[in-house]
Amino acid sequence: MNILGIESSCDETAASVWSDGRILSNVIASQSVHEQFGGVVPELASRAHHKTITKTVRQALIEAGMNIDEIGAVAVSQGPGLMGSLLVGLSFAKGLALSRQIPVIGVNHIDAHIYASFIEHKEVYPFVALVVSGGHTRLVYADQPFKHEVLGRTRDDAAGEAFDKIGKILGLPYPGGPEIDRLARGGDPAFHDFPRSMIRDGFDFSFSGLKTSVLYYVREKGEEFTRKNLSHICASVSEAIVNVLTVKVMRAAELKGTQNVLLAGGVSANSVLRSRMKQLADEHHLNLMIPSIEYCTDNAAMIAVTGALKARENLFDDLTMKPFARIGEP
Numbered sequence: 001m002n003i004l005g006i007e008s009s010c011d012e013t014a015a016s017v018w019s020d021g022r023i024l025s026n027v028i029a030s031q032s033v034h035e036q037f038g039g040v041v042p043e044l045a046s047r048a049h050h051k052t053i054t055k056t057v058r059q060a061l062i063e064a065g066m067n068i069d070e071i072g073a074v075a076v077s078q079g080p081g082l083m084g085s086l087l088v089g090l091s092f093a094k095g096l097a098l099s100r101q102i103p104v105i106g107v108n109h110i111d112a113h114i115y116a117s118f119i120e121h122k123e124v125y126p127f128v129a130l131v132v133s134g135g136h137t138r139l140v141y142a143d144q145p146f147k148h149e150v151l152g153r154t155r156d157d158a159a160g161e162a163f164d165k166i167g168k169i170l171g172l173p174y175p176g177g178p179e180i181d182r183l184a185r186g187g188d189p190a191f192h193d194f195p196r197s198m199i200r201d202g203f204d205f206s207f208s209g210l211k212t213s214v215l216y217y218v219r220e221k222g223e224e225f226t227r228k229n230l231s232h233i234c235a236s237v238s239e240a241i242v243n244v245l246t247v248k249v250m251r252a253a254e255l256k257g258t259q260n261v262l263l264a265g266g267v268s269a270n271s272v273l274r275s276r277m278k279q280l281a282d283e284h285h286l287n288l289m290i291p292s293i294e295y296c297t298d299n300a301a302m303i304a305v306t307g308a309l310k311a312r313e314n315l316f317d318d319l320t321m322k323p324f325a326r327i328g329e330p
């Protein structure tokens, strides 16, 4: 079955075609309108999705060399995310399903980040997954598809949110995550010892203390010092975040007795996190799966591949399917 994936949960309008175990196209229309506001403006995001979704889906079909008649099911991001944005993707998917008489598959956006690993790696269970995105930080264990045990989650800011808020404090453009990553490359990670909250306590995370500590640090040191040492500060911030993430994911793999570890979500594009995890995986003989950058940040290939896994498990939805803004909502 050929599956069309649609993603519109935040500020990327994306469409992708999956066929016979392969991604044939992966089209992403990013919304630059939010940059001037230093964060995503929900109302503007919905409007931009509405404007670009038809074009994006058409482009994904063209790049896949496929006609709409050849699509057997449409998978769509159902939540969590911005309600207005989700409604655009869901309504589009339902319209398509109705007109083509094909099934619709609702995909949990966080699950999709996890299963993005199976675009390029062999599907294996059990696994421990570290999901680190702009909205979520969780450690998940799964011994079969879609049976997830949440080992830990963030108590406050998500890892990506922490990167972005710290970027704002440092005067960097939005989103701060990729900027901090870029600047950190020339810096000394030991320049300043920022706090590693909850590093020894269980599997939950907390990043708001780090954010506050950066705020006080740059206030105390002043603008000129901060500007002059920006790459060192970025390297030290990255080190603090990556330190906490890697310690917990390694401990989770050990506790669960699995060698299969995967990274998921936008922050798994971070170069320090990727290289540290690779180093740890080599030392501990782990089967580490990290998606290519294009499958780490929001994309529709991850929705299509998760849709394909759900189709295999016979997990279809119908046209009464509803979007959800937060996990646990009905």
Ligand code: KG4
Pocket (backbone or CB within 6 Å): 010, 132, 133, 134, 135, 136, 159, 160, 161, 163, 164, 175, 176, 177, 178, 181, 265, 266, 267, 268, 269, 270, 271, 296, 297, 298
């Ligand atoms: O998964 P994603 O694209 O969207 C959500 O579902 O939230 O994640 C976006 C987050 C943003 O906070 C962004 O700053 C962060 O991922 N991010 C990074 C990097 N690339 C994206 N954070 C650190 N280093 C990066 N290279």
Ligand code: ZN
Pocket (backbone or CB within 6 Å): 109, 113, 133, 134, 265, 266, 297, 298
């Ligand atoms: Zn995401």
